Amino acid sequence: MIVIRRLCLPVLIVFTLGVSAFAPAFAGEAELRAIVAKFATVKNFPETEAAVKELAATGDPAAGRPLAALADGNLAFRRSDNAVFIVRETAQGATLLDPLTGAADGEAAKADYTKIRVNNSLRRTIRDAIGSLTLGSDDASVRAAAADTMFRSPNPDAIEALDAAIAREVVAGVKERMERARAAAVLTSTLPDAEKLEAIALIGKLGSRDALSLLTGFAARAPDGPVKEAALAAISGVESTLVLWSAAQNVWYGLSLGSVLLLAAIGLAITFGVMGVINMAHGEMVMLGAYTTFVVQNVIRTSFPGLFDWSLAIALPLAFLVAALVGLAIERGIIRFLYGRPLETLLATWGVSLILQQAVRTIFGPTNREVGNPSWMSGAFELGQMSITWNRLWILVFALGVFAMLLYVMNRTPWGLQMRAVTANRRMAASMGIRTPWIDAMTFALGSGIAGVAGVALSQIDNVSPNLGQGYIIDSFMVVVFGGVGNLWGTLVGALSLGVLNKFLEPYAGAVLGKILVLVLIILFIQKRPRGLFALKGRAVEA
Amino acid sequence: MRGTFSTITKLASAGAVAAGLAFSAPAMAQEETIKVGILHSLSGTMAISETTLKDTMLFLIDEQNKKGGVLGKKLEAVVVDPASDWPLFAEKARELLSVNKVAAVFGCWTSVSRKSVLPVFEELNGLLFYPVQYEGEESQRNVFYTGAAPNQQAIPAVDYLMNEEGVKRWVLAGTDYVYPQTTNKILQAYLESKGVAKEDIMINYTPFGHSDWQTIVTDIKNFGSAGKKTAVVSTINGDANVPFYKELANQGIKAEDIPVVAFSVGEEELAGLDTAPLVGHLTAWNYFQSVDTPENAEFIKNWKAFIKNDKRVTNDPMEAHVIGFNMWVKAVEKAGTTDPDAVIDAIVGVSVPNLSGGFSTMMPNHHITKPVLIGEIQADGQMETVWQTTGLVVGDEWSDYLPDSKDLIADWRKPMSCGNFNVATGKCGGKTTN
Numbered sequence: 001m002i003v004i005r006r007l008c009l010p011v012l013i014v015f016t017l018g019v020s021a022f023a024p025a026f027a028g029e030a031e032l033r034a035i036v037a038k039f040a041t042v043k044n045f046p047e048t049e050a051a052v053k054e055l056a057a058t059g060d061p062a063a064g065r066p067l068a069a070l071a072d073g074n075l076a077f078r079r080s081d082n083a084v085f086i087v088r089e090t091a092q093g094a095t096l097l098d099p100l101t102g103a104a105d106g107e108a109a110k111a112d113y114t115k116i117r118v119n120n121s122l123r124r125t126i127r128d129a130i131g132s133l134t135l136g137s138d139d140a141s142v143r144a145a146a147a148d149t150m151f152r153s154p155n156p157d158a159i160e161a162l163d164a165a166i167a168r169e170v171v172a173g174v175k176e177r178m179e180r181a182r183a184a185a186v187l188t189s190t191l192p193d194a195e196k197l198e199a200i201a202l203i204g205k206l207g208s209r210d211a212l213s214l215l216t217g218f219a220a221r222a223p224d225g226p227v228k229e230a231a232l233a234a235i236s237g238v239e240s241t242l243v244l245w246s247a248a249q250n251v252w253y254g255l256s257l258g259s260v261l262l263l264a265a266i267g268l269a270i271t272f273g274v275m276g277v278i279n280m281a282h283g284e285m286v287m288l289g290a291y292t293t294f295v296v297q298n299v300i301r302t303s304f305p306g307l308f309d310w311s312l313a314i315a316l317p318l319a320f321l322v323a324a325l326v327g328l329a330i331e332r333g334i335i336r337f338l339y340g341r342p343l344e345t346l347l348a349t350w351g352v353s354l355i356l357q358q359a360v361r362t363i364f365g366p367t368n369r370e371v372g373n374p375s376w377m378s379g380a381f382e383l384g385q386m387s388i389t390w391n392r393l394w395i396l397v398f399a400l401g402v403f404a405m406l407l408y409v410m411n412r413t414p415w416g417l418q419m420r421a422v423t424a425n426r427r428m429a430a431s432m433g434i435r436t437p438w439i440d441a442m443t444f445a446l447g448s449g450i451a452g453v454a455g456v457a458l459s460q461i462d463n464v465s466p467n468l469g470q471g472y473i474i475d476s477f478m479v480v481v482f483g484g485v486g487n488l489w490g491t492l493v494g495a496l497s498l499g500v501l502n503k504f505l506e507p508y509a510g511a512v513l514g515k516i517l518v519l520v521l522i523i524l525f526i527q528k529r530p531r532g533l534f535a536l537k538g539r540a541v542e543a
Numbered sequence: 544m545r546g547t548f549s550t551i552t553k554l555a556s557a558g559a560v561a562a563g564l565a566f567s568a569p570a571m572a573q574e575e576t577i578k579v580g581i582l583h584s585l586s587g588t589m590a591i592s593e594t595t596l597k598d599t600m601l602f603l604i605d606e607q608n609k610k611g612g613v614l615g616k617k618l619e620a621v622v623v624d625p626a627s628d629w630p631l632f633a634e635k636a637r638e639l640l641s642v643n644k645v646a647a648v649f650g651c652w653t654s655v656s657r658k659s660v661l662p663v664f665e666e667l668n669g670l671l672f673y674p675v676q677y678e679g680e681e682s683q684r685n686v687f688y689t690g691a692a693p694n695q696q697a698i699p700a701v702d703y704l705m706n707e708e709g710v711k712r713w714v715l716a717g718t719d720y721v722y723p724q725t726t727n728k729i730l731q732a733y734l735e736s737k738g739v740a741k742e743d744i745m746i747n748y749t750p751f752g753h754s755d756w757q758t759i760v761t762d763i764k765n766f767g768s769a770g771k772k773t774a775v776v777s778t779i780n781g782d783a784n785v786p787f788y789k790e791l792a793n794q795g796i797k798a799e800d801i802p803v804v805a806f807s808v809g810e811e812e813l814a815g816l817d818t819a820p821l822v823g824h825l826t827a828w829n830y831f832q833s834v835d836t837p838e839n840a841e842f843i844k845n846w847k848a849f850i851k852n853d854k855r856v857t858n859d860p861m862e863a864h865v866i867g868f869n870m871w872v873k874a875v876e877k878a879g880t881t882d883p884d885a886v887i888d889a890i891v892g893v894s895v896p897n898l899s900g901g902f903s904t905m906m907p908n909h910h911i912t913k914p915v916l917i918g919e920i921q922a923d924g925q926m927e928t929v930w931q932t933t934g935l936v937v938g939d940e941w942s943d944y945l946p947d948s949k950d951l952i953a954d955w956r957k958p959m960s961c962g963n964f965n966v967a968t969g970k971c972g973g974k975t976t977n
Binding site: 045073117119120121123124127152209210212213214215216217218219220246249250253256257260358361366367368370372373378379380387389390391392461462463465466467470471503506507510511512515 | 586588590591594595707708719747748749750752753754755757758759761762764765767768769770771782785786789790792793794795798799800802811812814816817822823825919921922927929
């Protein structure tokens with residue numbers, strides 16, 4: 001490597017002088033190409049790292065493209081002639097792109113090229129390199145991202161570049177980020193204390209986790225004196241803001257867990273709560289919904305890749321139908337012969353759940369199936385110092401939506417009226433001309449269908465495996481019993497409060513003990529109020 | 544290592560007994576065969592991992608028969624289904640040994656299932672080949688441990704993070720049962736011996752199948768914001784991994800910032816996951832499907848042809864079965880008989896090629912030598928080896944880092960023939976030092 005570099009240098013100088021008339025700042029394309037070509041012959045990670053550093057040292061923004069491709073694992077060389085390309089993989093092979101311009105430069109089969117390997121420390125080096133290269137980009141969002149990268153991995157050598165960038169900057173928001181990055185760099189530098197105090201004040205005001213991380217690291221290094229004291233004071237300031245935010249974050253996590261419990265339990269609130277059927281196969285309805293999502297996504301992936309973001313919307317009605325039909329079959333085939341015999345119902349539905357699990361295992365195999373997140377359900381956004389993930393937010397919204405729909409069906413439609421009538425007094429309802437067996441079947445199908453819909457949502461956060469349902473069945477019964485059997489509102493309040501309670505216990509007691517404590521509290525609660533939070537009044541209770 | 548305790552599964556067993564019987568032994572008519580027992584769950588929670596191992600064994604037996612079998616006799620597989628139910632494992636093991644008279648048994652996955660069959664193998668003098676990485680602290684005369692002991696997986700992984708990534712703060716996250724608890728105890732002792740302060744180690748346990756990782760991932764993020772490089776060492780059980788990694792990806796924790804090194808995540812587990820956001824997180828095993836050797840290429844080709852599915856992956860416990868099976872075949876040929884006592888004497892020192900280009904040897908402590916590989920997860924669900932031990936590592940059954948076991952060794956050669964010999968007192972059978 002060293003030999004090559006020595007050879008390169010004179011060539012380089014001559015070259016830069018030659019092109020300096022029209023490209024004063026940067027070395028030029030030929031030099032970049034020469035460095036990029038080295039990636040074809042690197043033997044190990046340190047050699048790759050040397051090439052990356054060399055590329056970064058040119059300071060040319062054009063080096064950003066090959067570096068970004070390298071970090072993503074898309075930089076490769078052709079085996080026949082060692083030419084380096086960016087590859088964009090397709091189903092058959094890959095399109096080769098020029099590493100500097102990004103222009104298409106032919107096709108290749110997978111066997112024709114070798115990707116250049118990277119590891120974590122290389123990815124870090126590349127990320128930092130891209131950060132300093134793109135600080136002068138024309139795009140404000142790229143500049144902002146560069147400043148953020150430099151804030152997270154501060155480097156005293158970057159102060160000069162940052163000063164220049166701050167002087168040039170016109171967008172206020174970007175300028176602010178650059179100043180933060182500069183302050184972070186100052187903390188790692190040997191600049192006088194006055195500058196460091198200023199930097200501490202600036203970073204302390206941010207009040208974020210990143211700021212805390214920077215300040216703690218600095219305080220551990222700094223010698224005793226006013227600077228260290230200022231850093232410690234700033235740390236305690238940041239910590240006190242974070243305490244409030246972490247309480248808010250806990251409430252959010254609790255609501256989010258509650259919404260998952262609500263989704264899992266809401267179908268059971270109908271079959272168990274309203275009809276009184278102990279349905280052990282409830283979890284398997286959730287599982288069927290999740291597998292329906294998998295099948296839908298599979299079809300979309302192979303036939304209509306453009307529709308992928310719609311896959312969940314397409315899966316919803318199908319999952320409802322599949323689970324509702326299976327539920328209908330179970331009710332007509334098994335449960336209707338067992339009304340009024342809870343123990344036999346429990347055993348029979350337990351058997352059904354085993355049959356369904358093994359059936360799915362036989363059809364789809366025992367391993368997990370991949371269900372992708374559509375783009376609008378991936379990632380997170382920041383709310384103050386709290387990060388909220390999109391998938392959890394949508395699941396909460398969805399759970400509340402399903403709940404509202406169900407409430408409407410139960411309270412505002414003739415079918416709901418008949419359902420409630422049958423629950424309240426079966427014989428009276430029958431003598432009013434309601435076909436009670438038909439209502440039973442439809443109610444059970446509705447409960448099962450809702451479970452199937454829940455499966456679509458849960459496929460986004462959990463495994464899609466034959467065991468999916470088992471994990472939710474106990475929790476679902478817990479929620480329904482706690483909330484009050486036969487009351488939809490009870491299920492809502494029960495699910496959300498159990499979620500929040502769980503999440504407040506978890507940081508102190510740990511996940512395992514937290515769960516045990518919740519169960520103990522529920523046992524105590526049921527002792528005191530055997531009918532749950534919202535007890536149903538009326539004849540049905542005594543019957 | 545893995546396992547799930549649920550009363551639900553126990554109830555299920557009653558039904559599964561009947562189903563299990565149906566699988567056993569469609570005996571070949573007249574020809575005399577050597578029977579090989581396969582004790583892996585084909586239903587219940589563990590079916591996800593163990594079904595593949597059953598297929599692997601059928602594949603190996605098929606290949607061996609094509610080569611003419613063992614001692615001039617064909618091998619015959621006897622498959623039973625213990626249905627992820629621990630007591631049923633013991634019953635099925637007894638059935639294999641006393642009813643089917645199998646020469647050796649290949650099976651078990653969870654530590655608790657292994658513990659449940661141990662007395663049966665001891666009593667009936669059978670042979671068990673156990674293919675999964677486990678917590679160590681055990682060595683039995685009738686059992687051969689072809690998976691990794693903690694020093695063949697956990698400790699090299701921690702060394703890698705410490706030396707190559709400069710990690711100073713450690714999160715030890717695991718599922719709440721014996722394998723993670725013991726492994727984390729060993730790791731904690733090891734880290735403290737390397738000068739890591741107590742407050743720089745965070746230990747966290749979660750229940751089986753834990754699916755709400757929000758709080759824990761936030762805790763990890765917060766723990767990592769103390770200005771020191773932080774890494775997560777994960778002994779999280781198979782099923783809980785998918786939601787864990789999804790949450791990591793969603794909360795934007797990148798491998799460059801806080802890498803996660805996992806001991807229970809293999810190619811099979813990643814098959815159910817979109818791995819693009821996980822690129823760069825690490826796993827530690829003794830074998831990866833991506834290992835570039837002629838032996839491995841040959842194995843993958845034949846395996847895919849046997850299973851008739853081009854998409855099936857291979858993983859570390861499969862390789863352990865390959866090694867264990869070949870060792871047994873070689874030992875039987877060396878001893879000239881399938882008699883367990885003769886095989887136990889013959890197998891120590893037997894050396895067979897592994898799939899990563901070297902030779903694995905059965906040691907006197909009934910553990911084997913293996914290379915340790917650290918791999919980074921790639922976007923296609925495969926691992927790319929980024930580091931590996933220069934030589935082979937000998938499995939250490941009794942950890943040197945736990946006060947209870949640091950004086951113990953196992954040596955099943957005569958005249959010692961002891962699984963827990965205390966070098967401090969010079970006695971066999973002492974777990975404590977006095």
